[in-house]
Amino acid sequence: MTVCYIGNSFKYETEAVLKLFLPIVTFDFLFEEYPQVGDFCIIKREPNNDGYTLSVTVSLDGTNESLEETRSGDFSDKDDEAALCKMLYLIMQKLKGVTPAWGLLTGIRPVKKVNELLDRGLDKAEIFSALKEKYFVSDEKLELAYSTAVTQADALAALDKRSYSLYVSIPFCPSRCSYCSFVSHSIESAGAKKLLPDYVKKLCEEIAQTSEIARELGLRLDTIYIGGGTPTALSAEQLEAVMSAVKKNFDISKIREYTVEAGRSDTITEKKLEIIRDFGATRISVNPQTMNDAVLEAIGRRHTAKDVVSAFDKARRLGFGNINMDVIAGLPTDTPESFLQTIETLCGLDPESITIHTLTVKRSSKLFSEEERRVDGRKQQFHFENENKILRQNPYTQNFGSDFVHFLRGMAVSEMVLTGQTVLLEKGYLPYYLYRQKNTVDNLENVGFAKAGYECLYNIYIMEEAQTILAVGAGGSTKLVNTGTGKIERLFNYKFPYEYISRYDKMISKKDRIAEFFAGI
Numbered sequence: 001m002t003v004c005y006i007g008n009s010f011k012y013e014t015e016a017v018l019k020l021f022l023p024i025v026t027f028d029f030l031f032e033e034y035p036q037v038g039d040f041c042i043i044k045r046e047p048n049n050d051g052y053t054l055s056v057t058v059s060l061d062g063t064n065e066s067l068e069e070t071r072s073g074d075f076s077d078k079d080d081e082a083a084l085c086k087m088l089y090l091i092m093q094k095l096k097g098v099t100p101a102w103g104l105l106t107g108i109r110p111v112k113k114v115n116e117l118l119d120r121g122l123d124k125a126e127i128f129s130a131l132k133e134k135y136f137v138s139d140e141k142l143e144l145a146y147s148t149a150v151t152q153a154d155a156l157a158a159l160d161k162r163s164y165s166l167y168v169s170i171p172f173c174p175s176r177c178s179y180c181s182f183v184s185h186s187i188e189s190a191g192a193k194k195l196l197p198d199y200v201k202k203l204c205e206e207i208a209q210t211s212e213i214a215r216e217l218g219l220r221l222d223t224i225y226i227g228g229g230t231p232t233a234l235s236a237e238q239l240e241a242v243m244s245a246v247k248k249n250f251d252i253s254k255i256r257e258y259t260v261e262a263g264r265s266d267t268i269t270e271k272k273l274e275i276i277r278d279f280g281a282t283r284i285s286v287n288p289q290t291m292n293d294a295v296l297e298a299i300g301r302r303h304t305a306k307d308v309v310s311a312f313d314k315a316r317r318l319g320f321g322n323i324n325m326d327v328i329a330g331l332p333t334d335t336p337e338s339f340l341q342t343i344e345t346l347c348g349l350d351p352e353s354i355t356i357h358t359l360t361v362k363r364s365s366k367l368f369s370e371e372e373r374r375v376d377g378r379k380q381q382f383h384f385e386n387e388n389k390i391l392r393q394n395p396y397t398q399n400f401g402s403d404f405v406h407f408l409r410g411m412a413v414s415e416m417v418l419t420g421q422t423v424l425l426e427k428g429y430l431p432y433y434l435y436r437q438k439n440t441v442d443n444l445e446n447v448g449f450a451k452a453g454y455e456c457l458y459n460i461y462i463m464e465e466a467q468t469i470l471a472v473g474a475g476g477s478t479k480l481v482n483t484g485t486g487k488i489e490r491l492f493n494y495k496f497p498y499e500y501i502s503r504y505d506k507m508i509s510k511k512d513r514i515a516e517f518f519a520g521i
């Protein structure tokens with residue numbers, strides 16, 4: 001589709017709205033130029049005698065729809081952009097016959113919007129009405145976002161403004177899952193094996209240097225999160241080295257939470273669990289993603305549902321009283337029945353929290369890249385080829401042809417997510433953090449559910465951008481938050497372990513910015 005901007009260049013937000021309805025269409029963008037052929041969208045702001053006119057025209061599969069509005073007075077660019085997005089949304093809704101549950105709310109933090117309105121003193125009815133009016137969000141999603149805001153209110157209120165969380169990044173995994181787009185390195189590759197000793201060494205150095213920075217600034221450590229990747233993909237000795245560096249350099253006696261993402265059950269051993277426990281972690285994640293063995297195989301996992309249960313039991317036996325389990329709705333070959341079965345099996349294990357993610361398919365995942373190589377140079381076709389493959393694998397979708405939107409509905413991912421969320425609510429789990437990602441099937445959300453008192457503080461603070469996070473390790477992203485002004489600044493570590501090791505000194509010198517940021521706060 002060709003998207004033309006006349007008298008404006010509101011590309012970012014309008015493209016996001018178009019993608020709600022046309023998730024896999026490739027767009028060409030023109031500025032101050034009209035389209036020649038094919039499907040198009042014209043987004044226009046032009047002066048008239050009374051002021052100016054905003055208009056949107058879309059031509060899709062031979063059908064044309066337009067909306068326009070004349071304006072005069074004091075409107076900002078942001079107001080005009082919002083009005084054009086609304087018009088575009090209404091046109092696309094009509095042309096595609098689809099009403100996205102999150103309306104035209106395309107950002108990744110819907111709860112933040114609710115929290116902002118709560119802070120301004122609005123009550124539930126007023127919040128619902130404001131978000132419906134502005135973004136067309138459905139009642140069902142408003143209810144979810146509102147309940148999440150209510151659950152996390154205490155954690156946000158209890159926040160010490162000079163506290164921070166420490167994130168330790170371990171970007172290694174035992175093997176790569178087919179849907180994964182994360183920069184994670186298979187621990188079995190020769191390259192990773194060679195890099196790991198140096199990686200652990202540099203990571204321990206960075207842990208020590210970061211503790212020094214925080215100490216000099218008088219910041220107080222509140223929570224720790226060792227994530228990945230799969231931190232337990234490290235050997236027991238390497239894991240011990242990292243956790244011992246944390247213990248040696250930080251005062252962990254006063255922190256409120258210490259999570260280690262144990263992640264995949266094929267990496268969880270009794271010895272590693274003992275190290276995690278003995279070095280002070282209070283919370284772990286055992287992430288099956290699905291408890292259906294056929295789906296585990298389809299996504300390239302080398303463990304079974306039985307292995308997950310055994311890892312979970314081991315952790316319980318060793319005294320872990322706060323365990324999270326992650327699942328993903330929409331995995332290739334999964335079905336609503338099997339997804340429900342997964343949720344029920346996990347509830348049977350009775351973990352303290354369960355997080356329901358929705359599948360995000362990115363170009364860097366194996367699901368796509370395998371196809372990309374095969375249809376080299378034919379980008380558009382690569383999408384359809386790949387989707388056809390997924391369609392054929394799934395009994396619910398094998399008859400849907402190559403229409404991706406049909407695929408999304410055929411997978412009934414919305415149904416999976418809704419049913420899963422309903423079961424968890426019935427079992428007494430409450431939503432406590434929520435975020436959305438781009439390229440997520442059906443534009444759905446990821447929601448962490450927890451029993452009361454077991455909400456993961458780190459997850460809440462990172463998602464609501466409420467606390468500074470000092471990150472160490474490759475791919476780590478430090479987020480500096482001025483809780484007074486709301487100003488946020490990010491510092492990025494190198495993404496790839498080899499870069500992280502070889503350019504460590506350059507990277508660490510950028511951390512001077514942390515002191516500058518906190519000067520005067």
Ligand code: SF4
Binds near residue numbers: 182
């Ligand atoms: S365990 Fe997670 S990070 Fe590792 S390959 Fe699988 S999806 Fe990616």
